[in-house]
Amino acid sequence: MSFEEIKLLLSAQFGDGVILGEETSGLQPALLIEPDQIAAVCLFLRNHPQTYFDFLACLSGVDYHQENRFGVVYHLSSLPYQTQLTLKVSTEKPTDPEVLPSFPTVSNVYRTADWFEREAYDLLGIDFKGHPDLRRILLPDDWEGFPLREDYKSAEYYKGIKID
Amino acid sequence: MVNEAFKRYQQRIQNLSAEDLVLNMGPQHPSTHGVLRLELITDGEIVKEVIPHIGYLHRCFEKHAQSMSYQQTIPFTDRLDYLSSMNSSHAFVMGVERMLGIDKEIPKRVEYIRVLVCELNRIGSHLIALGTYGIDIGAFTPFLWCCRDREHIMGLLEWASGSRLLYNFIWVGGLFYDLPVGFEERCKEFVDYFKPKMAELNQLLTDNQVFINRTANVGVLPMDVAINYGCSGPMLRGSGLKWDLRRVDGYSVYPELDFDIPIGKGEMGSVGDCWDRFKVRIDEIGESLKMIEQCVERLQKELKRTPDFDPRAKLPRKIIPKAQDYYMRGENPKGELGFYFIADGKTEIPKRVKARGPSFNNLSVLPVISKGAMIADVVAMIGSIDIVLGELDR
Numbered sequence: 001m002s003f004e005e006i007k008l009l010l011s012a013q014f015g016d017g018v019i020l021g022e023e024t025s026g027l028q029p030a031l032l033i034e035p036d037q038i039a040a041v042c043l044f045l046r047n048h049p050q051t052y053f054d055f056l057a058c059l060s061g062v063d064y065h066q067e068n069r070f071g072v073v074y075h076l077s078s079l080p081y082q083t084q085l086t087l088k089v090s091t092e093k094p095t096d097p098e099v100l101p102s103f104p105t106v107s108n109v110y111r112t113a114d115w116f117e118r119e120a121y122d123l124l125g126i127d128f129k130g131h132p133d134l135r136r137i138l139l140p141d142d143w144e145g146f147p148l149r150e151d152y153k154s155a156e157y158y159k160g161i162k163i164d
Numbered sequence: 165m166v167n168e169a170f171k172r173y174q175q176r177i178q179n180l181s182a183e184d185l186v187l188n189m190g191p192q193h194p195s196t197h198g199v200l201r202l203e204l205i206t207d208g209e210i211v212k213e214v215i216p217h218i219g220y221l222h223r224c225f226e227k228h229a230q231s232m233s234y235q236q237t238i239p240f241t242d243r244l245d246y247l248s249s250m251n252s253s254h255a256f257v258m259g260v261e262r263m264l265g266i267d268k269e270i271p272k273r274v275e276y277i278r279v280l281v282c283e284l285n286r287i288g289s290h291l292i293a294l295g296t297y298g299i300d301i302g303a304f305t306p307f308l309w310c311c312r313d314r315e316h317i318m319g320l321l322e323w324a325s326g327s328r329l330l331y332n333f334i335w336v337g338g339l340f341y342d343l344p345v346g347f348e349e350r351c352k353e354f355v356d357y358f359k360p361k362m363a364e365l366n367q368l369l370t371d372n373q374v375f376i377n378r379t380a381n382v383g384v385l386p387m388d389v390a391i392n393y394g395c396s397g398p399m400l401r402g403s404g405l406k407w408d409l410r411r412v413d414g415y416s417v418y419p420e421l422d423f424d425i426p427i428g429k430g431e432m433g434s435v436g437d438c439w440d441r442f443k444v445r446i447d448e449i450g451e452s453l454k455m456i457e458q459c460v461e462r463l464q465k466e467l468k469r470t471p472d473f474d475p476r477a478k479l480p481r482k483i484i485p486k487a488q489d490y491y492m493r494g495e496n497p498k499g500e501l502g503f504y505f506i507a508d509g510k511t512e513i514p515k516r517v518k519a520r521g522p523s524f525n526n527l528s529v530l531p532v533i534s535k536g537a538m539i540a541d542v543v544a545m546i547g548s549i550d551i552v553l554g555e556l557d558r
Contacts, residue, residue: 025487028491057491110392111392
């Protein structure tokens, strides 16, 4: 199924509001999805017999520092049809630094998103609502801050020991 | 400061009943193939739950990549999966070339050399996987045999690139050097030497009844679970799905080569067990040997070495891709290696490079397949997943 057909299929199922825009300038076109609907969209695309996007190849958190936004990019691929699709969600960076940007989890659609979302939380501080076990995965559990954010400052002390 | 989920996890471990024993396997356990820690919650010999703890080898690849140009990042991609450096840098380089739009201009000889060294490296990586799997199960000899044969591959690659493990050989737009004179002949000699050795290894390990008893019907991974958990490479093929990105995407010169995609058939037990995954790797070595023979033949006949051939001729002076994002995937020995680039079109430094390591997703299925298994079988399962911690933790 082509990119345009997928767009029509999605707006027929979820209404026009679900697709906030599209990026077609690059080599791989991407759909910008309404963040609250992303889990439902993924479930629909996974189960629909004409799309079968059953394989979540990659899930990346992104810090769009200049636009003051945080986003998550989903790279789906369909093993039966051998097609690929990119979905993107993004949200405004919260003004309060204590509050994390938040998206619904897709770990109940693709189990592999469990670790991917933990990684995005760990490195970028993105919260996934409904994730069963959102612990840090790569960094120590008591790490301060989120290193892949553009405004991350390296800590001076780690457990009372000065870092040179 | 720890978060809520971590407190919940701590609470759960504290509240385990008296019969449950928490057993830490790793981070310095020989069967975990590196610094991987598995927290096993056991009841006697039965494993009730496995909680993997990773990150001991985290080297901030993504953070480094955000502060360096594409060319400078290539040595870092070598260090992701250090057993198959050529394959990792090949995927990275192809992604950058496609973003620059020069992927069609790469000379055929360069492409064939790339595939040749990648397939050599794939055999080396699989040999380590098979040999260490033997050690995990209790067979020591295959490891020595595999390392003996891998030594020839490392010698060849050292001859071509100058280093034995981390090559930095494949560059954006070309290669570090052309192959040394006589390399093709030596490759042929290696293939002739290696084929009987594989038969010996099969006799010793693959068809060994003790080995079959330890691996058949152990760690059965059904295909739907494998897909949902994002498993790829020999894990997915072991579960019976013909899925190989070299065929599906047909990148580089793979469409011109003739090779089969081995899958698990459940010959000794059920489809998707540890023996099937092992067998897929054994068969893939045979397919790689076929590809090496074809590459060598082309390189000796129609794509001969000429005095004026320069593998660096197409190297771009400045690598500044147009503003876009691109996800490149390639078939590594472990599975689908993906790189997600975000380029802003102004600088040589990417905005974001996300690496999707196949070991990361392949390991995430371990808690599912090891539920209710014996502790000794968990060792067999980890070995059959074939993880490399450098890529798992990045």
